[in-house]
Amino acid sequence: MIIKVGCCGFPGGMSKYFNKYKLVEVQQTFYKPPKPTTLRRWRESAPEDFEFSVKAWQIITHPSTSPTYRKAKISLSDEDLRNAGYFRNHKVVIDAWNITKEACKILGSKICVFQTPSSFKPTDDNISNMKTFFSQIDRDGLILGWEPRGKDWKDDIIKDICERLKIIHIVDPFANDPLHVENKIMYFRLHGMPPGNRMYNYKYTVKDFDFLIEKLKTFEQEFNIEEVYFLFNNIYMGDDAAAFIKYLEKKKQYQFLK
DSSP, rough: OEEEEESEEEEEEEEHHHOSSSSSOOOOHHHHHHHHHHHHHHHHOOOSOOEEEEEEHHHHOTEEEHOOOHHHHHHOOOHHHOOOOOTOOOOOHHHHHHHHHHHHHHTTTTTEEEEEEETTOOHHHHHHHHHHHHHHHOOOTEEEEEOOOSOOOOOOHHHHHHHHHHEOOOOOOTOOOOOOOOOOOOEEEEEOOOTTTOOOOOOOHHHHHHHHHHHHHHHHHSOOOOOEEEEESSHHHHHHHHHHHHHHHOOOOEEEEE
16 A cells, blocks of 8 residues: 655745655645646646646635635626536536646646535535536546535435545545545545644644554555545644654555655
């Protein structure tokens, strides 16, 4: 099994990051995807063996009332604003997927991450939208993952959706256990939650890393996995990702890529 370690974003700057890690989850694509020329420059600047995973554009997952729209300065027509987000079966959402997919293609990504807000609840409409969206889009060989936010989603519903739609269930392993994997791949996003609800403002310890490895042993028995992604997404993510890599070097239990 191969362990891959990286950050959600480029702490310390892109050029330094490329020299230190082999994986990143691109966040800019969530807010407002960069121009293709910019993405090509990133790909050309990165080492050949560097891997980009991509966070899907918020127009697919988040409604236009989300404050992240204002942050990204997204301009849409009134009709598009009404129909954006929540995987709605509308042209504005499909167009956003095609732009996201093109970003993945340029960066050579194999995984695209869909993160839904806590306002996206397990209603009949939302579940139907998800099933329609993931059933009709052209995945173009991409492996897709979904990180639901909020406490309303029950395990049986998540498991059913992920199995039916063939998408990875993405979790923070300190908060939840994954319910489904795809292509023998498991994907974690670490938000700094242990030992309580200290989202983002948390620095991981060796004890936390021990917990992750013990969890991984359990998951190995439950799932037939070949690759595990650990993406740190907290204030100290650069330091924590580097510390986890050093921890893995000492453990020598798994093959890993920085």
